[in-house]
Amino acid sequence: MTARSAISSRPEPVLRRLAIAGLCLGLIGPAWSDTTPAPVPSAELSLAEVRSLILRALDAGRPDIAGELALSLLRADPEDPFAHMVMSTVLMRAGNHVEARRAAKLAYRHAETPRQKHEAARVVAAAEARDERFVLGQLWMRRALQAAPSEPTRDRTKREYRALRSAAKLKFQLSGQIVPSSNVNNGAADRINVVEGIPVVGILPATSQALSGTIAEVGGSFTYRLHRDETSETRLTGIGQVRRVAFSDEARKKAPQAEEADYGSTFAALGLAHHRSLGGAGGLASARLSFGQVWNGGERSYDLASGGLSYGFDLDPTLRLTASLDYQLRHNDAAGIADVRTTGLRFSAIHRLANNDSLALSLGSTMAESENGQARAETRSAKLSYHRAEPIGPVSLSASFGVSETTYPDYRLLFWAVPGGREDSRRTAEVTFSFDQLDYLGFSPTLTVTSEQTHSNVSRFETEELSVSLGLRSVF
Structure with missing residues (x-):
């Protein structure tokens, strides 16, 4: 990182004169090689001349001289972003990351152009990384x-961000959405x-019955690296989600006895994850184990224990x-x-x-077993997803369509066994619009439109829902 790209581009007003000729002659002169002319002796130097000497000193490998000159600039103007x-x-360069970070923050605070802010923020990030504060x-x-002045610098910053994230022991993600x-x-x-x-019941x-309103969801997850070598990595994992509901005026009139708190939920879990590279074709094997709790209506509902194995590989470059195998115990x-047991x-x-667009297809089958006949079930599902690589104007687009069929062979209504069991068929369609050009600090707003419909031979479970959710996502 150099100071050259952070030099102020503001128009020079009446040139400030600094009485530092003696300092320049005493420090700069001996530092230049035979091919680098020393500055011409003068009683005074302009601001532009001092900055030029600073850049020459840095290029010549004399940060001590550049630092003394920068201190002279700061004595004349404590808010000079170039000097900071x-x-x-x-x-x-001297390895004093704490003071380097403080000086770069001052440069960021007093910066007068996006480029100055961009370069100062990169220096602070580098200083934090040197101290492993990733x-x-x-x-x-x-x-x-946020301050990157051009697309190439944005791309470079994204690569540097990914490098910091990869080096970090602690990684976390936050998400939230509001869903009418x-x-x-x-x-x-x-x-x-x-x-x-x-109509037997x-x-x-x-x-x-279906009640309209707004759903607010906030979620987060973290992983902390416990071990890493050339072929494997082990991480502590955590996840949590809070869901709260607010009824519309129409819903309150329809069901005045309903309590919004009864439809809220909270989930939290801790676990371990291990990933191992198996060489050829990008093969990656993973194992997961976690334990958590679920609260509904403000009260604890049940505990969860889950685990899984997966293996992925590249059949070809495109x-x-x-394949994954999962097990969950609700107890x-x-x-x-x-x-x-699922x-x-x-x-x-x-x-x-x-064209770099991507298509994804997933097929799944689950079986739930229990002494409670109402919970025994078999589900088969399929989902097709599409993501467009290039935005359409300011909007990035992704869409998905999913179907699932669930059978509850021993389902009963009161004391009556439903003939042939309960059968549910669900269809889900979803379109997400991401406004990446409106990002702030690397987060962009998203708008997701979702339609869900469930058909069942027990009409209590026939549902329809149309929702529009507003959220944020990281652009890298």
């Missing part, structure tokens, strides 16, 4: 991205409960295949419901097209 930038560069380094690299929805409680589409076309209460239910198998393929 020089000091940060000199201190960085999380703060990533924050400053995001500030550098026609069905915040996953209620039935019809008020009459019908089984196999026969009667009218559903308002709280079991096609990656992955210690607060309502005394029997444990549920085993799942999934295959996925991601294909990159010639």
Whole structure:
């Protein structure tokens, strides 16, 4: 990192004269090689001349001289961003990362152009990285991205950010969205409960019918590297999500007895993940184990234990295949419901097209086993996703369509076994618009439109939902 790119571009007002000729003659003269002319003796030097001498000193490998000259500039103007930038560069070369970071922050604070802010933020990020403060380094690299003056510098900053993230032991992600929805409680589409076309149960209460409103979700995850070598890595993992619901005025009138808090949920889990490279074709094997709890309506509902194995490899440069096996145990239910053991198998393929667009297909099958017949189920699912590489104007586009079929062979209504069991069929379509050109600190707003529809031979589980969610995503 040099000070050259951070030099002030402001128009020079009346040239300030600095009485530092003696300093220049005493320090600069002996430092130049035979091919580098020494400065002409003078009683006074202009600001531009001093800056030129500083750059020559840095190019000649004399940061001590550049630092003395920069201090002279700061004595004349304590807010000179160029001088602060020089000091940060000199201190960085000397290995004084703490003072280099402080000087670069001052350069950032007093910067007068985007380029100055960009370069100063990069120096702060580099100083943080030297002290292995990679999380703060990533924050400053995001500030550098925000001030990047051109597309090439943005691309370079993204690469540097990824390098910091890769080196960091601690990685975390935050997400949030606000979702206006026609069905915040996953209620039935019809008020009459019908089984196999026969209204055998009667009218559903308002709280079991679809209620409109807004869903707010905030989630986060972290991983902390415990071990890494040339072929493997082990990380501590954590994840959490909070979901809260607000009813619309229409929903409050429809179900005045319903409590919004009853439809909120919270989930948290801790675990371990191990990844190992198996060589050829980009093969990567992973193993996961985690333990967590789920709260519904403000009270603990049940515990979760889960684990999984996966293996992915490149069939060719444009096609990656992955297979995974997952197991989950839902136990210690607060309502005394029997444990549920779920085993799942999934295959996925991601294909990159010639124009760098990507298509992804996933196929899955899960089986839930329990002493509770209401929870025994088999599910088969498929999902097709598309992501467009190039934006359409200011908008990046991705879309997906999914289907699933679930059978509950032993499902009962009160004391009556549903003939043939309960059968649910779900269709989901989703389109996401990302406004990457509106990003701030590397985060851009997103708009997701989702339509879900479930058909069931037990009408209580027939649902329809249309939602529009507003969120943020990282652009790198």
